[in-house]
Amino acid sequence: MRVQCAIADGGPAGMMLGWLLARTGVTVVVLEKHRDFLRDFRGDTIHPSTLEVLHELGVLDKFLDRPHREIRDITGRIGRETLTLGDFSHLPTRCKFIALMPQWDFLNFVASEARAHATFHLLMQAEVTGLRESDGRVRGFVVTTSGGTIEIDADLVVGADGRHSEVRAQAGLVVEDLGAPIDVLWMRLSRKPTDPQGLIGNLGAGIVFVMIDRDDYWQCAFVIPKGGIDDIHARGLPAFRDRIRSLVPFLGDRVEELNDWNEIRLLTVVVDRLRTWHKPGLLCIGDAAHAMSPVGGVGINLAIQDAVAAANILSAPLASGRLSDADLGRVQRRRELPTRVIQRGQLAIQDQFLRKALERRGGVKVPLAMRLLQRFPLLRRIPARLVGVGVRPEHVRVPSADFRLPDTGPRI
Numbered sequence: 001m002r003v004q005c006a007i008a009d010g011g012p013a014g015m016m017l018g019w020l021l022a023r024t025g026v027t028v029v030v031l032e033k034h035r036d037f038l039r040d041f042r043g044d045t046i047h048p049s050t051l052e053v054l055h056e057l058g059v060l061d062k063f064l065d066r067p068h069r070e071i072r073d074i075t076g077r078i079g080r081e082t083l084t085l086g087d088f089s090h091l092p093t094r095c096k097f098i099a100l101m102p103q104w105d106f107l108n109f110v111a112s113e114a115r116a117h118a119t120f121h122l123l124m125q126a127e128v129t130g131l132r133e134s135d136g137r138v139r140g141f142v143v144t145t146s147g148g149t150i151e152i153d154a155d156l157v158v159g160a161d162g163r164h165s166e167v168r169a170q171a172g173l174v175v176e177d178l179g180a181p182i183d184v185l186w187m188r189l190s191r192k193p194t195d196p197q198g199l200i201g202n203l204g205a206g207i208v209f210v211m212i213d214r215d216d217y218w219q220c221a222f223v224i225p226k227g228g229i230d231d232i233h234a235r236g237l238p239a240f241r242d243r244i245r246s247l248v249p250f251l252g253d254r255v256e257e258l259n260d261w262n263e264i265r266l267l268t269v270v271v272d273r274l275r276t277w278h279k280p281g282l283l284c285i286g287d288a289a290h291a292m293s294p295v296g297g298v299g300i301n302l303a304i305q306d307a308v309a310a311a312n313i314l315s316a317p318l319a320s321g322r323l324s325d326a327d328l329g330r331v332q333r334r335r336e337l338p339t340r341v342i343q344r345g346q347l348a349i350q351d352q353f354l355r356k357a358l359e360r361r362g363g364v365k366v367p368l369a370m371r372l373l374q375r376f377p378l379l380r381r382i383p384a385r386l387v388g389v390g391v392r393p394e395h396v397r398v399p400s401a402d403f404r405l406p407d408t409g410p411r412i
Contacts, residue, residue, distance in 0.1 A: 013286030013303035014160035020311035022120035025401035033127035138281035163291035278328035
């Protein structure tokens with residue numbers, strides 16, 4: 001196969017970049033190693049910045065017709081006290097809320113829109129296993145598929161394959177580990193109509209427990225000290241259930257739904273970034289370029305912002321066949337400052353708040369910063385802006401070319 005751009009991984013960054021490039025007439029293939037997008041315990045918060053991009057692409061109403069939940073503020077519970085920590089109602093965006101939608105639904109939506117363009121190709125069960133290089137430049141991918149090994153030639157290959165990126169490893173790009181004092185245990189618990197709604201953070205003595213409203217169930221994150229999973233297992237599952245129940249009493253007997261450790265997944269938290277995101281013929285974006293902490297749930301949306309910036313900068317050089325390493329450097333320069341600012345904030349929250357909260361064994365007090373947010377509601381706009389829009393939000397700058405396929409019904 002010969003294309004102008006080949007993208008490793010059909011996650012949010014890869015799918016969005018493929019769609020944006022294809023709509024400008026660039027020939028692109030996205031390579032997804034699984035047979036579908038149906039994998040649980042992925043982030044599913046679609047932030048106002050991403051919803052704004054969908055509006056600019058003319059598909060926002062169509063997207064919001066799909067089942068979703070809307071979060072209009074950020075709520076925290078410390079002990080028995082409920083606090084409002086962020087208010088999205090004043091954001092300078094059309095959607096003043098976070099849309100909660102399973103990530104596989106979001107990716108299927110992006111795939112359906114991208115497939116309308118004749119220059120877009122999506123290969124499922126296609127895993128990138130090697131780079132093709134010559135004369136100091138990356139020329140394409142070696143790909144393992146269900147039908148055997150194939151080679152793909154491309155003017156640009158993109159690593160959008162996450163925090164354990166095979167592309168960046170094979171390219172020999174240098175990774176700076178910024179450290180993370182926490183890991184996260186992901187699990188499901190059923191949700192009743194009488195439960196609170198939205199995104200709820202719960203803090204108690206030595207416990208941090210985050211609950212994401214998915215309508216008929218809660219997706220839950222139990223924060224533990226880095227490497228603390230063996231201690232959790234040693235205490236036993238009944239003790240683990242009791243800790244959750246003591247912090248969130250309204251869950252009651254629903255914690256008994258956790259009857260096997262296999263229902264509780266460990267997410268090893270990594271915060272890192274590449275010193276250089278590119279080399280001739282290759283670019284990394286999203287978690288492949290900068291693995292984010294789950295703090296704030298902003299990783300997906302930062303990755304999508306990378307994709308928008310990359311499409312804005314690279315579509316013309318790719319279309320004209322004049323892509324240079326300087327063009328790839330422009331992408332990093334555009335996105336590195338937002339990445340550094342958000343990661344620095346995440347590290348501060350991890351080190352100064354979450355780590356200390358997990359170490360605390362006595363009573364829990366509401367931090368001064370949170371008290372100020374309750375006393376002065378205007379201040380709630382600050383965390384809402386950082387979470388909902390971020391730093392240097394990107395907008396779709398490149399117009400669509402007329403490369404859409406005729407609408408002849410569903411396509412596989």
